[in-house]
Amino acid sequence: MMQPAAIALGVPLRLLAERADASAAQVIADAQVGDYTDLEVLRAWAKGLDVVTFDHEHVPTPHLEALASDGVACRPGPAALMHAQDKAVMRRRLAELEVPCPRNRVVDSSEAVADFAAGAGGWPVVLKTARGGYDGKGVWVIHNPDEAARVFAAAPAGVALVAEERVDFARELSAVVARAPSGQIAAYPVVESTQTGGVCTEVIAPAPNLDPEMALQAQQIAITVAGELDVTGILAVELFETRDGRILVNELAMRPHNTGHWTIDGAVTGQFENHLRAVLDLPLGSPSARAPWTVMVNILGGPAPTLYDGYPHVQARDPEVRVHLYGKSVRPGRKVGHVTAYGEDLADVIQRARHASEWFEGKIGDGESHEAR
């Protein structure tokens, strides 16, 4: 999804892809398949580039430092990126910045988890691997010391685990900002996101009925974190809105983020374009919404074996819906695309986006299509 923005800007991309059939490799002419954990591969690939950026946070910090010493700017840089790579580092830094977070502690045993639980409101607690988790992977809800012990037994040696209080949240929010090396920041409207089984499935922009003070506080947190951690590019701060009226930082991501996909069709400047503008040290584009309401719903692999059969129905039914398919084969639960709808009436917009997604997934079909709306 970075390529359409790059094409418009006239910025040539060179890709290092893990696999030849990766989505990005299908649409970028100057693409190479290689292992980003192999420093020599990375160095040879990066030769002559002005800037390196990422669509995930897993490139090892020493490799990024090596590229930087070769004269290739890495944006975001390794000192920022480590906070998105390691939840223990992230929690420590956010505490220093006095950014509100769930209570948390690095733990090395089931006893330590029990001790943390006792001091943090009791069971259940959440255990997370400090490194490598995503989309609900590497996260467990733990109800007793035995469950904690099983996680430790299964965890690879040397992997730190972080225990966190299980937050009684009313909903999840996300504050997405873009930050340029100059320090300029563009803050997108704060959105409501829905996670299903640990995977983001739906985003409503802006978050409905959000207290304006809380929206500002969420944006301010993202701005503070982006600035203090010297982030370049997109920073997504995923937040809990608690039932007692607080917001707490759940996760950080330093790349265009699923909770920002609505901006492609819904904002003046999409997150992928602002990411590129930021990493190129160009002035940022307006993050304003173009419609009163924009709703993005992910398309996950479902009963339909292929997505393309959904087009005739979805496009005929709703000539305004925006469809993005990622060129991925369908596997159950895999994010294979998203749809975006926008308009004046939130209930209508939600219904249109959900219907389109469910049709692509194969959850609904011809039998109920024409009555559904």
Added chain:
Amino acid sequence: MMQPAAIALGVPLRLLAERADASAAQVIADAQVGDYTDLEVLRAWAKGLDVVTFDHEHVPTPHLEALASDGVACRPGPAALMHAQDKAVMRRRLAELEVPCPRNRVVDSSEAVADFAAGAGGWPVVLKTARGGYDGKGVWVIHNPDEAARVFAAAPAGVALVAEERVDFARELSAVVARAPSGQIAAYPVVESTQTGGVCTEVIAPAPNLDPEMALQAQQIAITVAGELDVTGILAVELFETRDGRILVNELAMRPHNTGHWTIDGAVTGQFENHLRAVLDLPLGSPSARAPWTVMVNILGGPAPTLYDGYPHVQARDPEVRVHLYGKSVRPGRKVGHVTAYGEDLADVIQRARHASEWFEGKIGDGESHEAR
């Protein structure tokens, strides 16, 4: 510009490019350099494709018929495309359809031009090559038989010339529609276009102060032509609005067209996406405008030797302006990009788009930038 739409739709493109450094070849992974006038090259390239489409109209008709007989759908098909390839064929067909056109006649000598002029309101008249002209090339304004004779003397043997009355127009309009093989048509708002030296330089959507009856008539002409000529994909009908309140067809194009570039940022569904949806026989997307006014201004090669230096100023000054650069080297007068602005106030939108274009071109620079607005 078709690639961003193809990426969103998840549709893989295979490109046959004339040169390795062509804009499209820079951004399409599955690209081949070859000569589209060589049938064997074309056939080998097209093998296995579902649909072939075009970003110009110059592929020879017999080649397209050969592809069709190989089982590769060509959209638009050769029977439609010949009307965009040959102005004599186009004028004859439009006359049959009783579509209003400037008076015209195929001519084979300066005497025939003089005879035509005598019957069509006198000198000057316009001479056009029936085939191969574009962007003002192959078009001459002729004031007397001697000038006509010079055109005939310089024209290659066998090229038909069409004489047309020189229309006293108030302005130029363009009606862009997309048509699917099913017959479904999406009609974009009628726009005003400004030509400078035969090259489209500015488009205002919708055309300001256009009589609604005339707007409907323009759309109806485009719909009639698209249907009667069995066009698939985008059809752009360039029109004259005469000072005495008529509209006349100037040119046809059967591909995404410069007068439709405003739709990328300004319409719910851009013309490139609707072109792809049409040639894939998918339902068309809404052609509605997203803002009251959208203005597109081309960036032509000018004093600035490179375009990228324009970014910091243009983007800092106007965070809402949309920039599209085509990855082309700068040559005087060459179309190398375009900018789009939109909003509620037409004068402001025009000013913003023109300023951005002029800055990229290098016509204005630091000395006057900050006072200009």
